Structures are given as structure tokens and as C-alpha cells.
Amino acid sequence: xxxxxxxxxxxxxxxxxxxxxxxxxxxxxxxxxxxxxxxxxxxxxxxxxxxxxxxxxxxxxxxxxxxxxxxxxxxxxxxxxxxxxxxxxxxxxxxxxxxxxxxxxxxxxxxxxxxxxxxxxxxxxxxxxxxxxxxxxxxxxxxxxxxxxxxxxxxxxxxxxxxxxxxxxxxxxxxxxxxxxxxxxxxxx
Amino acid sequence: xxxxxxxxxxxxxxxxxxxxxxxxxxxxxxxxxxxxxxxxxxxxxxxxxxxxxxxxxxxxxxxxxxxxxxxxxxxxxxxxxxxxxxxxxxxxxxxxxxxxxxxxxxxxxxxxxxxxxxxxxxxxxxxxxxxxxxxxxxxxxxxxxxxx
Numbered sequence: 215x216x217x218x219x220x221x222x223x224x225x226x227x228x229x230x231x232x233x234x235x236x237x238x239x240x241x242x243x244x245x246x247x248x249x250x251x252x253x254x255x256x257x258x259x260x261x262x263x264x265x266x267x268x269x270x271x272x273x274x275x276x277x278x279x280x281x282x283x284x285x286x287x288x289x290x291x292x293x294x295x296x297x298x299x300x301x302x303x304x305x306x307x308x309x310x311x312x313x314x315x316x317x318x319x320x321x322x323x324x325x326x327x328x329x330x331x332x333x334x335x336x337x338x339x340x341x342x343x344x345x346x347x348x349x350x351x352x353x354x355x356x357x358x359x360x361x362x363x364x365x366x367x368x369x370x371x372x373x374x375x376x377x378x379x380x381x382x383x384x385x386x387x388x389x390x391x392x393x394x395x396x397x398x399x400x401x402x403x
Numbered sequence: 404x405x406x407x408x409x410x411x412x413x414x415x416x417x418x419x420x421x422x423x424x425x426x427x428x429x430x431x432x433x434x435x436x437x438x439x440x441x442x443x444x445x446x447x448x449x450x451x452x453x454x455x456x457x458x459x460x461x462x463x464x465x466x467x468x469x470x471x472x473x474x475x476x477x478x479x480x481x482x483x484x485x486x487x488x489x490x491x492x493x494x495x496x497x498x499x500x501x502x503x504x505x506x507x508x509x510x511x512x513x514x515x516x517x518x519x520x521x522x523x524x525x526x527x528x529x530x531x532x533x534x535x536x537x538x539x540x541x542x543x544x545x546x547x548x549x550x551x
Contacts (some may be wrong), residue, residue, distance in 0.1 A: 215458055231517075278455060285544075286542075288540055292541065328537065329535070329536070330433060330531075330532045330535045330536075331532060336536070336540075339536055339542070340534070340542070343543055343546070346543065346546040347543060347546065350546060352510045378549075379548055379549055379550065380549055380550030380551055381548060381549075381550050384505070385547060387427075388503075389506045389507055389548060390546065392503075392505050392507045393506070393509070395428075396507060396508075
């Protein structure tokens with residue numbers, strides 16, 4: 215007696231992933247198309263465990279050296295923006311080689327190759343993102359922000375803000391405020 | 404956050420403008436995929452299909468027949484599932500009031516339609532590059548505003 219089966223590889227792949235990931239006991243999200251996102255970074259042992267779990271099913275973790283370095287650079291820059299004490303003492307060209315153990319030239323060209331931006335510009339984008347958060351959520355003034363992030367003056371923050379967003383910090387704040395008021399009145403009506 | 408290709412939609416009723424835009428994107432050194440729509444309703448009909456994959460970024464012209472850019476913007480922003488979609492308004496108006504209104508209604512980007520091809524290319528390139536960052540790095544999407 216023979217049976218003929220039809221199957222959906224996507225469903226099988228997803229179910230298999232879910233089963234194996236649940237063994238790992240860490241929070242995750244499957245982003246589809248072979249990408250998993252962990253809500254916290256995994257320890258080296260967990261990565262090893264996951265590699266073994268998946269290898270049984272012929273699933274491999276892509277260990278792409280370049281993307282890994284790019285991710286480490288981004289993490290390092292994020293840390294740098296948050297840790298204001300280090301921001302004042304370090305320049306990108308000293309901070310990154312120290313932290314990651316590669317030359318600045320190497321890191322810089324690898325980064326530009328795969329991200330459509332430069333290291334310096336990425337730092338500015340991240341910093342302005344932080345400025346926005348401080349304006350919106352922490353309700354800080356521009357002077358406080360300039361001081362916290364080690365900018366030389368208000369004017370310097372403003373100019374960089376305008377360059378990245380095309381808006382002044384004041385107009386930005388006004389838009390975000392009106393947007394949230396709109397949402398509230400929308401919900402009430 | 405890994406991204407192989409930026410998926411873009413252009414909603415524009417003018418055929419010449421659509422062609423310029425497509426040529427500009429083709430000349431930009433970036434991995435993209437572009438879909439074209441003639442008005443807001445066509446675009447909504449497309450992305451509201453069940454299981455439809457969403458673009459990362461949509462360019463909306465303001466003045467269009469059947470459904471204009473503002474109406475389309477409002478309908479998109481009323482739905483939670485489109486919250487990660489970047490919306491760029493693409494218009495000839497450069498009035499501060501118009502610009503602020505579209506931002507308040509949930510647009511992320513406001514572009515003044517340049518009438519010179521090279522300028523158009525550089526503006527689109529800037530918009531695509533910043534969008535790439537928003538889709539590959541941890542940046543706060545709710546605060547994403549850009550005027551070019």
C-alpha cells in the first residue's frame with residue numbers, strides 16, 4: 215500500500231524552528247525568510263547549543279564574518295552614544311579599533327561597503343536619534359542635551375539636527391506633540 | 404537585522420513623473436525593487452490583499468484622482484499592520500503648513516518634487532539610504548521625520 219504526500223516546505227521549516235527554539239528557552243521572533251531575531255543577545259554557549267539543535271535538521275546558521283563585524287560596530291556605536299562619559303573621551307577612530315581589535319581603515323571600508331553609509335555618518339544618525347528621544351520622552355532642553363551628549367553648543371546640536379532631519383528641533387517637537395494629541399482625540403471621538 | 408533589498412512603491416498618476424522616478428532609482432547604486440501605482444486606491448487594493456508582502460517604503464504623490472495622497476496616508480496610518488511602512492510624501496507644494504500637516508498625519512518623509520533629474524536622483528538616493536538605516540539598525544521609528 216502506497217500513500218502519496220504533498221507538503222509545504224515553509225510550514226515544515228517554521229514548525230521545526232519553533233520546536234528547536236523552544237528548547238533553547240530564550241525569547242525570539244521568526245521574521246520569515248530564514249531570519250530569527252533574539253530579543254536579547256545570546257551567550258556563546260547558547261549559540262553553540264542552537265547550532266547543534268538545528269544541524270540535525272540540516273539547518274545552518276549563516277556565519278558571515280562581514281555581517282557579524284558590521285553588527286558589532288553598530289552595537290559599539292550605540293553603546294558609545296548611550297554612555298556619555300566615553301563619548302567625551304573617545305574618538306570613533308580610537309574607540310572602535312580598541313573595542314573590536316581591527317584597524318579603523320578595515321572597519322570603515324567594511325562598514326561603508328554593506329550599509330550605504332559611513333561610520334561617521336552612522337554615528338551622527340544614532341546621536342540625532344538619541345537627541346530626538348531626549349526631546350520627546352525625557353523633555354530635556356536643547357542646552358541640557360548639548361551638555362549631556364558633549365556637543366560644544368546648542369547651535370551645534372541644532373545644526374546637526376537640521377542637517378539629518380531637514381527640520382529644526384523646535385518644529386520637530388511641535389509635530390510630534392501634535393501627532394500624539396491627534397491620536398488621543400481620535401481615540402476619544 | 405538583515406536586509407537584502409529595499410522594496411519600494413511609487414504612487415503617482417503622472418506617467419512622465421513615474422518614468423523619471425524609475426530612471427532615477429535605476430541609476431542609484433543600491434539593491435531595490437520598485438512597484439508602480441497610478442493612484443492611492445490602486446496601491447491600497449494591492450497591499451490590502453491577504454498575505455501580501457509589504458514594501459519598506461512608499462512614495463505618495465499628493466494630487467491624484469480617485470484617491471489622493473493625504474487620503475491614502477490617513478488610511479495607511481489607521482492600520483496597525485502598516486506601522487513599519489515608511490511613508491514619503493512627494494509633492495510640488497513647499498508650504499510649511501502643508502508639510503507639517505502631512506507629518507502630523509503620520510508621514511515620515513516630505514519631498515519637494517525637484518524638476519531637475521540630477522537633483523531628483525540625489526534626493527531619492529538620500530531618502531533610500533536613510534530608510535536602509537531605519538530598516539537595518541535599531542532607530543526609533545516613531546520619531547522618523549525627514550524633510551528634503
